[in-house]
Structure formats: structure tokens, C-alpha cells
Amino acid sequence: MPMLAIHDQLLPYVAKLPERPASAVTLVVIHCTELPDLAMAREYGEKVLYESGTGASGHYYIDRDGAIYRYVPGTRVANHVRGHNPPSIGIELVNQGRYPHWFDSRRQSMTEPYSAAQIASLLALLAQLRKEYPNLRNIAGHEDLDTAHVPASDDPGREVPRKLDPGPLFPWSEVLAGSALTRIGTERESRGTPV
Numbered sequence: 413m414p415m416l417a418i419h420d421q422l423l424p425y426v427a428k429l430p431e432r433p434a435s436a437v438t439l440v441v442i443h444c445t446e447l448p449d450l451a452m453a454r455e456y457g458e459k460v461l462y463e464s465g466t467g468a469s470g471h472y473y474i475d476r477d478g479a480i481y482r483y484v485p486g487t488r489v490a491n492h493v494r495g496h497n498p499p500s501i502g503i504e505l506v507n508q509g510r511y512p513h514w515f516d517s518r519r520q521s522m523t524e525p526y527s528a529a530q531i532a533s534l535l536a537l538l539a540q541l542r543k544e545y546p547n548l549r550n551i552a553g554h555e556d557l558d559t560a561h562v563p564a565s566d567d568p569g570r571e572v573p574r575k576l577d578p579g580p581l582f583p584w585s586e587v588l589a590g591s592a593l594t595r596i597g598t599e600r601e602s603r604g605t606p607v
């Protein structure tokens with residue numbers, strides 16, 4: 413099997429992120445960027461948001477053409493999902509999601525499909541991560557773990573999900589069957605079956 417091509421583009425603050433042993437990684441969290449392109453996702457990832465001098469970012473980004481970029485090494489704790497960062501690796505798929513109306517109650521549909529190239533690269537990356545992280549057994553969507561609601565931007569009297577990614581068009585059946593990981597954080601917990 414050929415070596416998976418991963419383009420290292422580490423974030424400027426990566427040395428400020430906490431270190432962890434490979435054995436600490438038990439979970440992969442799937443995200444979508446909810447932004448129009450990889451360049452804008454990079455801009456968001458580089459923003460310093462916390463007193464530690466770090467920001468919010470996944471470990472890996474997969475562009476629509478299947479190219480894989482590493483922004484944070486897996487042996488560092490990235491800020492990508494509230495309450496679940498220490499044991500997890502975040503993988504971001506470039507996808508519009510609800511951009512730019514994330515919290516508009518009238519625009520909560522996610523209509524951009526994930527490309528076949530993205531899903532093929534995701535499956536290859538998951539296979540590699542299973543080899544690198546011996547305790548990696550579980551997978552979740554961002555929406556499975558961050559179930560908070562926020563006031564809608566168009567009507568503060570209504571609430572919308574804070575996170576919906578990777579969303580309804582993500583091919584969970586294919587990914588679960590191809591990764592041998594167990595989906596957690598949802599009532600739909602399953603292994604390789606449609607959810």
C-alpha cells in the first residue's frame with residue numbers, strides 16, 4: 413500500500429498546544445468546515461482565540477479534491493470539540509455547510525455533498541490513524557458531541573443547533589463499514605450499519 417500523502421502546514425501556535433502520548437487518542441471527530449474553501453478555513457484556524465495563545469482548529473483538513481493537510485500533530489491536543497479534545501483527533505472536511513448563515517433559522521439545510529475523493533481520502537486517513545494510535549476505537553460527528561442550541565440570528569426567540577456537522581449528507585454507513593470504528597455520542601451508536 414502506498415504511503416498516504418499528507419501535506420504538513422502546521423499552525424503557528426502548535427507548540428503551545430498540550431502534548432499527549434499516542435495511547436491517549438481513542439476518538440476521531442468528523443467535522444465540516446462550514447466555510448467556502450480551505451484558504452478561509454486556514455484563516456479561521458490561525459486566529460488566536462484563547463489566553464494560551466491558541467485557536468480553534470482540527471488536526472487534519474481534507475479538501476474537496478481529496479488532498480489532506482495536517483495543521484496539528486495528533487500528539488497535540490487541538491481545540492475542535494467542546495469537552496472532548498484531550499482524547500480526540502479532529503478531521504475537517506471542506507464543505508459549505510450553513511455558511512454564511514450558520515444560525516439563521518431559515519437556513520439550516522446543508523446541501524453540499526461530500527466528494528468521492530474526500531471520502532476516499534478520509535477512509536485512507538482513518539486506516540493510517542488506526543495504525544498510529546493503538547487505542548483508537550471510536551468515531552463521532554461534531555453534531556453528536558456538541559448538542560447545544562443557540563438563539564437564532566434572525567429570531568432570538570428561536571433556537572438552532574450550534575453544530576450540525578458533518579450533517580445529513582455525510583455517508584456514515586460507508587465510513588463506519590470502511591473504518592471499523594464505532595460511532596459514539598448518539599442514540600444511533602452503531603458499527604457499520606446505516607444510521
